[in-house]
Amino acid sequence: MTMARVRNLVNGLVIPHTDFLELSKDKDQYIRILIPLETCIDSYHSEEKFGVFRMRKGDIWILESTVPHSAINLTSDDRRILSLDFRYAHVPSPHYSMIFKDPSMRDETIAPALVLRTKLDQEDLQDYLELLSARFNEKDDAEQILLKLSQVQLRFESPVSDIYRNLTEVAKLTKRQDLVEHCEKMRKFYIGSRVMNERFPLRKGIT
Template sequence: MTTRTVLAGRINFDNAALKKDLAVLAGVPIIKEQYDEFSSGTWINHSIYNRTGEWSDTQYTDYDHPARRTQIGQATPYLCKIIEETFDVEHMRMARVRNLIKGQVIPHVDFLELSEKKDGYIRILIPLETCLDSYHTEEHFGVFRMRKGDIWILESTLPHGAHNLGHDNRRILSLDFQYTDEDVPHYSRIFRDKAAHDESHRPAMVARAKLEEEDLEDFLAMLATDFTDPFQAEAILVRLSELQLRFDSPVSDIYRNIVRVAKMTGRADLIEHCENMSRFYIGSRKLNERFMLRKDLLAA
């Protein structure tokens, strides 16, 4: 797998120009997100380039032509300039600005619902506006902070997630590329400006403590005590995810542990719900499949 998680470069933004575009985004109406079940808290996505060129189209799908600039892209010229001068837009399939406030992106694996050729997908994340209370997690890489301007190649076919524990904006530019002309394209192909590819920058890693099994067992038993409704699983998942920020364990342990919590209740419906949750987020899912994580999604 050539698209390992790596800090691959850094962009030095023109802060005045960036601020103007961020102000435009702040004024865009918030619409229902295609992937609501992948977030807890406030998670706002704005499509700058996508398949159709319509700003309200938030779904990522397979297609074989360059992404089209949306109405939001037309209104954010500096961001588009950065994208088009720095990256291989011929193979770019989506560009979004994603704002996470006091919430988390549910730990998950990307592209499960797309084609089988996973090595052809490359996702990068570039913070535009960040805060000291925001973190990212990845199964093998651990817990780290993305700093403003960092160009992160994300191994999104491994379990990963994101957190903002504060109330400040955490805006990240997310770019998706698709290569079908070779079996395992190297992530360096995304750079139009080869000088932007610089892996000498050191990532901001987060040190974590060892979690003793007996302490974990006590914590899971406490969570099981009040677990009586499937829709409480979201709150339990959030607590397990935040635990993983402080204690050394892979992202997939979050789902193993929530199934353990369900089994402690002895309730077959809760066990089935948590096992289905694990499958949907990090196992397998179909295109347009939904998971009813919260009651507010029932009307979706």
């Protein structure tokens, strides 16, 4: 085990991102499991292909963390998750089953708590992006717009990466090149490519 941490997400967003980007050469050696310790009714996880879902107590999750994913808690109640990273440096393509000593604990008949989403009309989306663009005046506003777009993604069918695509669309609507460049830089940092120890400063409420 290389890392164990408990994170409480309260009324906040884990910014859409992919993990291990800076370790791209060795990323296949890592397996991360997530164990919800405390959940609340209005907190969600979102993964590029899998969709939006809730983690329930008793669940153990293994996410494909090399594709874009995010988390959000819309309430001010606690949502605590234990995150454990395992590294198998000498096992080619390690499988998560290696982590568990007692395989009988695993019950694949339990369905995940997936959130049903509806289709979003392109025209509706465009209207919303235009509305958001009127609130985009400086680079710092990008985070609040990203938060709004993340909330939309909870309810309407779209992959996580669309959040950044839409953010850039909002920036383009402002006709401000500096804002467009800022949003593209954000996208690249979080779901594109980044180097070891590179940081992108964020404000409170978004991690």
